[in-house]
Structures are given as C-alpha cells and as structure tokens.
Amino acid sequence: MAVTHVPHKRNLPFVQDAAGALAILALGAVGYFLYPDDLAFLTRLIGIAFLVLSLDLVTGYCGVATLGHAAQFGVGAYAAGIACVRGVTDPVALLVVGLFAGTVMGLISGALITRFRGLPQLVLSIAIGQLVAGLANKLSWLTGGSDGLSGIEPSKVFGIYGFDMYSRTAFLFSLGVLVITFIVLKRFVRSPFGLMCRGIKDDDLRARMIGVSIYPRLVAMYGVAGAVAGIGGALTAISTGVVGLDSVSFERSAEVLVMLVLGGAGHLWGALAGTVIFMIFEHIVAAANPFHWMTLVGLLLILIVVFAPRGLIEPVLSFWTKFRRKGEAA
Amino acid sequence: MRTIFSIMTDAVAYGMVLFIISIGLSIMMGLMRVVNLAHGAFAMIGGYLASYALRDLGVHYGVAILIAVVGAIVASIPFELLLYRRIYRKADPLIQVLMTIGITFFIIGIVNFIFGPSLKPIPLPQTLSGPLDIGFRMLPTHRVFVIVCGLVVALALWLLIEKTEFGIKLRASVDHSGMADALGIRTEIIYAATFALAIGLGAFGGVVGAEILPIEPFYALRYMVTFLVVVSVGGAGSILGALSASLLLGLADTTGKYLAPEFGDFFFYLSVIVIVFLFPHGLFGKAHT
Numbered sequence: 001m002a003v004t005h006v007p008h009k010r011n012l013p014f015v016q017d018a019a020g021a022l023a024i025l026a027l028g029a030v031g032y033f034l035y036p037d038d039l040a041f042l043t044r045l046i047g048i049a050f051l052v053l054s055l056d057l058v059t060g061y062c063g064v065a066t067l068g069h070a071a072q073f074g075v076g077a078y079a080a081g082i083a084c085v086r087g088v089t090d091p092v093a094l095l096v097v098g099l100f101a102g103t104v105m106g107l108i109s110g111a112l113i114t115r116f117r118g119l120p121q122l123v124l125s126i127a128i129g130q131l132v133a134g135l136a137n138k139l140s141w142l143t144g145g146s147d148g149l150s151g152i153e154p155s156k157v158f159g160i161y162g163f164d165m166y167s168r169t170a171f172l173f174s175l176g177v178l179v180i181t182f183i184v185l186k187r188f189v190r191s192p193f194g195l196m197c198r199g200i201k202d203d204d205l206r207a208r209m210i211g212v213s214i215y216p217r218l219v220a221m222y223g224v225a226g227a228v229a230g231i232g233g234a235l236t237a238i239s240t241g242v243v244g245l246d247s248v249s250f251e252r253s254a255e256v257l258v259m260l261v262l263g264g265a266g267h268l269w270g271a272l273a274g275t276v277i278f279m280i281f282e283h284i285v286a287a288a289n290p291f292h293w294m295t296l297v298g299l300l301l302i303l304i305v306v307f308a309p310r311g312l313i314e315p316v317l318s319f320w321t322k323f324r325r326k327g328e329a330a
Numbered sequence: 331m332r333t334i335f336s337i338m339t340d341a342v343a344y345g346m347v348l349f350i351i352s353i354g355l356s357i358m359m360g361l362m363r364v365v366n367l368a369h370g371a372f373a374m375i376g377g378y379l380a381s382y383a384l385r386d387l388g389v390h391y392g393v394a395i396l397i398a399v400v401g402a403i404v405a406s407i408p409f410e411l412l413l414y415r416r417i418y419r420k421a422d423p424l425i426q427v428l429m430t431i432g433i434t435f436f437i438i439g440i441v442n443f444i445f446g447p448s449l450k451p452i453p454l455p456q457t458l459s460g461p462l463d464i465g466f467r468m469l470p471t472h473r474v475f476v477i478v479c480g481l482v483v484a485l486a487l488w489l490l491i492e493k494t495e496f497g498i499k500l501r502a503s504v505d506h507s508g509m510a511d512a513l514g515i516r517t518e519i520i521y522a523a524t525f526a527l528a529i530g531l532g533a534f535g536g537v538v539g540a541e542i543l544p545i546e547p548f549y550a551l552r553y554m555v556t557f558l559v560v561v562s563v564g565g566a567g568s569i570l571g572a573l574s575a576s577l578l579l580g581l582a583d584t585t586g587k588y589l590a591p592e593f594g595d596f597f598f599y600l601s602v603i604v605i606v607f608l609f610p611h612g613l614f615g616k617a618h619t
Contacts, residue, residue, distance in 0.1 A: 295439025
C-alpha cells in the first residue's frame with residue numbers, strides 16, 4: 001500500500017488530532033445517551049477496539065500476518081486482574097500494569113515472529129498464542145484456569161468516580177483512555193518510525209538496501225502493539241471484573257483479524273470502524289443460532305476478501321481525497 | 331513396557347490420521363502456496379457424509395468412505411472455481427488466511443444447518459471394531475487399520491508423484507510453474523486435479539480417523555491449527571516430511587497426554603515453536619523464493 005496520506009502542511013499539527021478526538025467523543029456521546037442500557041457492551045467494544053488497533057500496527061503497518069494476537073491482550077488482562085486481586089486496586093495503576101505486561105509479551109512474541117515471513121511466521125504466531133492460552137489454563141492457582149479469574153474490584157478512578165453496575169464510569173473511563181491512546185497512535189504512525197515501518201511493509205528489500213535494519217524496528221513495533229493491546233486487556237479486566245480463557249483464545253485472534261480487515265488494515269480509523277461494525281453485527285445476530293451466525297460471518301468475510309480486500313474504509317478515503325482535490329482545484 | 335507399547339500404538343495411529351489428512355494440505359501448499367485453513371472443513375464434510383450414509387442409509391463402511399470422498403470433492407468444486415483460483419500462488423498470506431477462515435466458518439454453518447449440530451459417530455463395521463491378535467499382543471483392529479491406510483496412502487502418493495506422468499508434471503509445476511506453463515503443461519488442470527486429490531485425501535482421513543479425531547460440529551476449527559502445524563513442521567509439498575512430522579507430533583502429543591495430561595497442548599506447541607524456529611521451511615521442505 002502506498003503512503004498516500006502524509007500531511008503536506010504541518011503548520012497546524014493539532015487540528016487533525018483534535019478533530020479525531022472530537023469524532024470519537026461524539027460517537028461515544030451518541031452511545032452514552034442513546035443506549036444507556038448497553039453500556040457494558042459498548043465498554044467491551046472499546047476494549048476490543050484496543051486489540052484491533054494493536055493488530056493494525058503489526059498487520060496493517062508492518063505486514064505481519066498473525067493469528068495469535070490475542071496473547072498480548074490476554075496477558076495484559078491477566079496481569080491487571082492478578083494485580084487487582086493481589087491488592088493493587090487503583091484503575092490507572094492497573095492500566096500501567098497491563099501496559100507493561102503487554103509490552104513485554106509483545107517484545108517476546110515480536111522477537112520470535114518477525115524473524116520469518118509467510119507460513120513460518122503464521123505458524124509461530126499461532127503456536128505462541130496457543131502456548132499462552134495453554135499456560136493461562138494450566139497455571140490455575142494464578143489465573144483461575146478454566147473458571148476464569150474473578151473478584152477483580154478496582155477502587156475509584158482518581159479516588160472520585162466509583163464503578164457502578166450500569167458501567168457508566170467504566171464506559172467513560174475506557175472512552176477517555178481510547179481517545180488518548182488513539183491520538184498518541186495517530187502521531188506515532190505519522191512519525192518517521194511509523195513511516196519507515198510502512199516502507200518496510202511495502203518493500204522490505206528496498207528498505208534494507210537503503211540501510212534500514214528491519215528486524216529491530218519490527219520488534220519495537222510489536223512492543224508498541226503489545227502495549228496498546230495490554231491497555232485494552234487491562235481495561236476489559238477492570239470493567240468486566242473477570243478474565244476468562246476466551247481472552248487468549250484462537251477464536252479471539254481470528255475474530256479481531258476479521259474486524260481489522262473488514263474496516264481496512266493500515267488505517268487507524270479503519271480498525272475502529274471494523275470493530276464497531278463487527279461487534280454491533282455480532283451483538284444483533286448472536287442471539288440467533290450460533291451456526292447461522294458463523295455462516296453469515298463466513299459469507300461476509302468471503303465477500304470482503306473478494307470485493308473489498310482493502311476494507312470498507314478505502315472507498316470512503318478515496319472519496320475524501322477526490323473531494324479535497326476538487327476543493328483545492330476550485 | 332505395556333504402557334510404552336500402548337503409547338506407541340496410539341501415537342502411530344494418531345500420527346497416521348494426521349498424515350492422511352495433512353498430506354493433501356501439504357501438497358496443495360507446496361504446489362499452490364495457499365495457506366488453506368479450510369482443509370479441515372472439507373474433512374468435516376466427508377465425516378458428516380459418511381456418518382449420514384452409515385446411519386441413515388445403512389450402507390457398507392467401504393461404500394460410506396467412497397460417498398464421503400466423492401461427496402467432499404463435489405462439494406469443493408464450486409469453492410475451487412469461484413474462490414481458490416483467485417488466491418493461487420501470488421496472493422498475500424493475509425488474504426489467503428482470511429478467505430479460507432471465511433470458507434471454514436461458512437462450511438461449519440451450512441453443514442451443521444443441514445445435518446444438525448451434534449456429535450457424528452461413524453460406527454465401525456464388525457471386522458474393525460474388535461481387538462486383533464498379532465501373535466504376542468492384542469491390538470485394537472481399528473488402530474491397525476488406520477496405520478495400514480496411512481502406509482498405503484504414503485506408498486500410493488509416492489508412486490503417483492515419482493513414477494507417473496502426472497507426477498512429473500506436478501513436480502515441474504511445484505518447482506517452477508512459469509517454466510512448466512511455458513513447456514506446455516496445463517498448470518491450471520494440474521492445480522484442479524491436485525486440489526481434488528487433496529480434498530479427497532482430507533475426507534478419507536476424516537472418515538477413517540473419526541475414532542481418534544471425532545467428527546463434531548466445530549471439527550474444522552478445532553483441528554485447523556493442528557493440520558497447518560503438521561505441514562509447516564514437515565515442510566510443504568514433501569511426503570516424507572509430512573509423514574515424519576505427523577509421527578513426531580503424534581508421538582509428542584500422545585506421550586504428553588499420557589504422562590502429563592494436565593498440561594494439555596503445552597508441550598505440543600512448545601516443540602512446534604522450537605522446530606519452526608530452527609527449521610523455518612520445515613524438516614524436509616525447500617525454501618521457495
């Protein structure tokens with residue numbers, strides 16, 4: 001994918017970011033005021049959105065095919081959950097715990113996975129994901145095994161806002177963290193480092209020829225992705241109060257890959273859009289028979305790959321560019 | 331001694347089931363470079379068909395196997411024509427993974443809608459269900475049957491690939507499809523035939539291995555990773571590689587489950603990581619450029 005949206009004018013660097021933040025906040029406000037009964041679901045959606053953003057960093061920006069990305073998310077969730085059960089109850093501190101654990105996990109898996117390309121890469125990512133899932137199941141004294149880790153009761157956010165049973169605090173807290181993370185990531189992918197990762201994805205041979213060492217960059221990117229996924233895991237652990245084996249499962253990894261490609265890999269907005277569309281679709285259809293649900297998702301996936309392999313965001317973006325060009329010409 | 335013997339029998343039988351199912355995938359990946367995660371889904375179609383034929387139509391076991399293999403191949407034709415052709419060789423692995431996961435979900439949904447979402451037993455005929463006396467030990471006949479099937483498949487494939495004209499064309503297409511095309515080999519026909527062969531082997535393995543890998547509603551998802559791992563450990567496109575990887579992984583898994591059952595798949599995936607890290611192209615694979 002060519003680098004098409006490098007900003008030309010840098011004189012107003014914060015306008016774009018502020019617009020992005022406002023857009024997310026507006027969407028959040030719509031959710032908060034129109035669907036007050038579904039806030040728990042929307043909070044879960046935000047948690048998953050972190051994982052999809054994280055996957056976007058390695059798949060969309062670096063071209064790494066992975067089917068084990070839930071490992072980063074799950075490690076963050078378990079770390080935050082375990083810390084909370086053992087006495088660290090401050091939500092912000094728990095986020096830091098999740099972030100740290102996710103980063104470590106990201107660096108480890110990145111160091112293994114990004115050495116190869118193609119099939120070995122895919123199989124290594126799956127094996128690492130399954131290994132983490134196996135460990136989460138096995139270390140039941142630490143993680144609760146197949147019963148899940150429960151009893152996570154974080155204290156008030158900043159000592160003021162307690163978590164209520166309608167998930168209002170959890171939702172607003174998650175939304176706030178999402179906005180901050182999103183803006184940081186927006187700037188991160190526009191940084192020289194982020195652009196170089198795109199360059200590696202487009203043509204790693206050329207990148208190597210101009211003197212870029214690829215491997216350390218990809219590992220570092222994996223670390224950042226792990227941090228983002230770890231925050232998402234910690235948020236999910238805090239807001240739901242339980243961490244189950246499903247948070248590290250293969251199905252979770254496959255599902256977020258579907259969300260990413262649905263929205264459009266290589267765009268942060270695409271990752272968000274894919275999460276929202278897929279999760280709401282799932283929320284509505286999942287009430288039906290799970291097999292009808294699978295047929296529909298399978299069909300959706302095949303159609304996406306055949307007709308819109310670059311995701312739903314691509315037509316929107318090309319329309320936007322055309323629109324702006326027209327504006328400039330006039 | 332007795333434990334070792336029964337571990338060995340189970341491990342070899344399990345390995346042979348893995349081999350029969352995965353060898354089709356391995357050849358397909360060696361030839362077409364398609365990471366076909368839907369391979370298990372076609373094996374599942376075979377299993378459901380065989381179960382239906384045996385229990386509702388009451389046919390003989392051999393006929394049921396035939397129905398399963400032919401039925402799975404017929405069911406796979408539209409997928410080959412409409413979808414797989416697009417992703418042969420050149421497509422990027424992400425697209426292949428997504429499309430084949432989509433196909434897997436789709437097949438799971440449709441198959442369970444038609445046949446009902448329950449465990450599908452495949453009753454064994456009288457001759458295969460009892461124990462078999464091999465002189466100094468009694469073995470479950472079914473295990474021996476599976477092992478024999480695996481050996482026959484390996485031998486037949488070796489003969490097919492090494493000794494026939496089809497095999498020569500197949501190897502030429504694997505090694506250099508552009509050149510093979512230029513020499514007048516109809517590569518798209520080779521591809522289609524190999525695809526059918528792969529699906530047929532998968533369905534065959536799904537039916538004869540149903541005692542060991544039971545046919546259930548989420549069969550395709552549950553073993554998706556296992557089959558892929560066998561191919562990647564053995565090296566895509568290599569019969570010897572797939573055979574040795576199947577036996578090795580069957581041994582690792584069975585031994586682990588006998589001796590440390592609470593660890594589950596842990597050792598299995600640990601060994602996979604080590605092997606793939608040391609041999610990124612598989613034990614017997616060639617690096618494709």
